[in-house]
């Protein structure tokens with residue numbers, strides 16, 4: 001049996017058994033809380049702090065919902081109105097908050113490696129959960145994407161998954177590859193303009209291509225990613241109309257994929273740049289299922305780390 005986790009900072013090197021246990025637990029908690037209509041007391045008396053240094057709609061809200069549904073208290077730390085704005089160091093903020101007896105810190109930060117830094121500097125038994133650091137990891141997104149795929153296509157070894165877009169700057173792509181490789185997905189294709197693909201050595205198990213028409217051919221799952229403008233130099237930004245022509249998922253391209261191909265996107269969507277409206281809102285779109293699964297996956301992670 002894989003050991004219980006103390007922190008969740010990345011899915012890299014996480015054994016298949018741990019990934020599967022978290023996905024199974026997400027489904028068990030979904031059923032136990034009757035899809036959110038029943039509150040549980042699994043984490044009664046525990047306190048979870050949301051510490052977001054970058055904007056978020058889905059991740060922050062779903063961590064809050066997840067913690068509350070498990071009976072925990074939640075603090076949403078407002079960076080803009082905190083002493084961070086007066087120059088307080090991250091570790092002083094951490095130790096100040098720890099002195100108030102927190103059980104978990106959910107952190108998002110633009111600097112890759114910040115969650116591990118917090119793990120190294122945490123003085124007490126606080127657990128750290130990575131809600132996205134730089135371009136490195138977004139482990140709960142990787143888990144919720146894997147869960148969404150498993151609900152429709154549990155035969156992972158037969159699947160072709162195409163991830164298309166700005167993969168170089170994407171923490172989602174990295175955590176998706178780590179989760180899907182751990183679960184034994186048959187073929188993972190990474191597609192985008194050369195400047196937006198990761199180094200070839202980073203994912204030797206994946207097929208790299210700049211040609212979206214061939215990357216989508218026969219794919220069972222298409223995960224579309226936005227251009228991460230906040231992590232690019234202005235001079236590197238592609239022309240959006242040209243980008244959509246080459247890398248946008250529209251109905252014509254979707255027809256090249258396998259029948260029933262699952263269309264996924266972690267959000268936020270940039271419609272008309274990486275995905276057409278009628279594909280994002282179409283019958284094959286699983287985008288809102290991903291959002292719903294985010295709450296159950298985050299419940300599973302918090303329960304794994306904190307349940308007594």
Ligand code: CP
Pocket residue numbers: 055056057058059060132138141266267268
């Ligand atoms: N997928 C994702 O991380 O979305 P948010 O930035 O809205 O949290």
